[in-house]
Amino acid sequence: MEHLYAIAYRSKAARELTSQELDRLLLDARTFNQRASVTGVLLYHDGSFFQFFEGPEEGVDAVYQRIRPARTHTNIVELLRAPSRSRQFESWHMGFCETPETELQTLATASWEEAMPITRVSYERSEGLGLLLNYWNKWKAEPHPSI
Numbered sequence: 001m002e003h004l005y006a007i008a009y010r011s012k013a014a015r016e017l018t019s020q021e022l023d024r025l026l027l028d029a030r031t032f033n034q035r036a037s038v039t040g041v042l043l044y045h046d047g048s049f050f051q052f053f054e055g056p057e058e059g060v061d062a063v064y065q066r067i068r069p070a071r072t073h074t075n076i077v078e079l080l081r082a083p084s085r086s087r088q089f090e091s092w093h094m095g096f097c098e099t100p101e102t103e104l105q106t107l108a109t110a111s112w113e114e115a116m117p118i119t120r121v122s123y124e125r126s127e128g129l130g131l132l133l134n135y136w137n138k139w140k141a142e143p144h145p146s147i
Helices: 018-035 059-065 103-115 121-123 126-141
Strands: 004-013 038-047 046-055 072-085 093-094
Touching: 004 059, 004 121, 004 126, 018 038, 018 059, 038 126, 046 059, 046 126, 072 126
Parallel strands: 038 093
Antiparallel strands: 004 046, 004 072, 038 046
């Protein structure tokens, strides 16, 4: 049985990111995380990030060591670091809480919304999933700044 570990954090974008930069971030994260056997979700909304990721402890550590010094964000606040009983996500997804601007972002958002594990049983079992759904619901309810 695989021993799983999970981390959740929030941060602020260092500057406004273009659609192309977000696409590169998504592709780069998926490639690296797949090699590290790490899955999870990254939410982006109005200059803020929330990320929850899970996998073997060494993979999670490798991903987090790569994330922390990234120049794309600042003010990282770690919300959760703990062992996990099971994976909440079988594949990597990036969720957007505002209107996606590219085809890749549209596909990622559709995949995320389809895969969102929202059953009461999993919500009660996972503190990380509870944090994730809290950010998703909060940001989804906020009006988009350009509207």
